[in-house]
Amino acid sequence: AQTVTQSQPEMSVQEAETVTLSCTYDTSESDYYLFWYKQPPSRQMILVIRQEAYKQQNATENRFSVNFQKAAKSFSLKISDSQLGDAAMYFCAYRSSGTYKYIFGTGTRLKVLA
């Protein structure tokens, strides 16, 4: 069975600095998708960034980028120029191609210090 592990329950970053959130996963499949979701306090969870496993190039979305290491089964999220609005729970998620079964990690709470 696939698993997703986020080993950092909580992280802090100074405003305008860079922070990296870690995620590892376990799967025997070769075709899958990886995601980072953001859940602000009492607000909806929204997609931050996605990565298809067949793509070698790391995905980027403005200040957000990933370091996808397929062989190591690692999928970290880098947030550059951190802003107060980035404070939230961040969840790493995995989905096998052709299924509706998304598997989430336990989340990392990110605090942004002014």
Next chain:
Amino acid sequence: ETGVTQTPRHLVMGMTNKKSLKCEQHLGHNAMYWYKQSAKKPLELMFVYNFKEQTENNSVPSRFSPECPNSSHLFLHLHTLQPEDSALYLCASSHFIGSLANTGELFFGEGSRLTVL
């Protein structure tokens, strides 16, 4: 109007009560999901419906009963719950997998916070 709307936002019920959670999506999606979110635990997938047909039932106790009358609405009927069922219940939707519009993204509602006394 928000894409995925859940009601009620907060619910307190006794162990003998019967209540329902409602989810509605206005995004034209065909797949809908129920997740349970408990503190310090991964989101737990409960049910998935695709074009009104249940495609996933993740060994959920029968005291949780889903209903999907159409692709836009999803219900979770609750009866004789236990205190450990207290959690945030999240509804999500997506395009169906074969759709060209499917990017894999789930669209979530704000959740229904359930407390079982």
